[in-house]
Amino acid sequence: MDETARDRTRDEHGQYADRIPPESVVDVFEAREDRARPLTASDVMDALDCSRRTAHNKLNALVERGTLDTRKVGARSRVWWVPIERPAGVGDESNRSDAVSTAIRTATLPGSGPTLEARREALSAAYDYLTEHPEATKADFLRDVYHDHTAGYESAEGWWNAIQPALKGLPGVDPPEERGHLWHFLGGD
Structure with a gap:
């Protein structure tokens, strides 16, 4: 038995006690400067100085609790983020803020009359x-809205x-970086 295992404490069931509580993983998310940026398991590994398996176990446990959300972003890649809680009525036009309504009404769109109204x-x-799906791709909009x-x-x-181009200018909308694919909704205005 190596010295590290011998020094670790065990719980009442004889299992090794957890040295990294899930709250430590949440702290990694809270400490980010850019709170909209999702994190990878590697980000958590680096911040907590733990193994990839430990990072994945902690992240997945927080997803099960509803503290984090996750999404596969490649063949073998996954990201995690703290979900944005939307106030009741977000996405409901009758509860939309004046700033959003004004931005939609004054957005630069081609056409006039009924055509312009249909485009608005x-x-x-x-x-x-986007408010209902705070992370969406162009393909999502084309499939579900167009x-x-x-x-x-x-x-x-x-x-x-x-x-x-008009969507980019609306309050709370975070368009993808150049060559990026994900649009984000960052919350109310």
């Missing part, structure tokens, strides 16, 4: 979608080319 409704639907709010566009690409 499409922008509103895209915004609502078909119900075509706004006179015959192609999804044409629709996206008009909607996404």
Whole structure:
């Protein structure tokens, strides 16, 4: 038996006592300067000086508790984040703030009259979608919003080319970095 194992304390069931409480992992998330940026298991490993397995075990336990959310982002990659709690009514246009309503109403979109109004409704639907799904890709918008709010566009690409520049300017919207894919909703205005 190595010296480290001999020095570790055991609980009442004879199992090694946990030296890294889950709260330490939560502290890693709270200590970030950019609270919108998800973390990887490597980020947690480095911060807590623990093994990859320990980091994964702690992160997954916090997901089960509802403290963290997770998403697979590649063939073998996963990220974790603290979910944003939305106030009741977020995504409900009747409870939308004046700032968001004004931003949608004054957004630069092509067209006039009923066409412009349909495009504002499409922008509103895209915004609502992002508030309900605080992490979304272009493909998500095209799959889940475009078909119900075509706004006179015959192609999804044409629709996206008009909607996404206006969506970037709405309160709480964090567009992807250059070459990035994930849009984030950071919360109310």
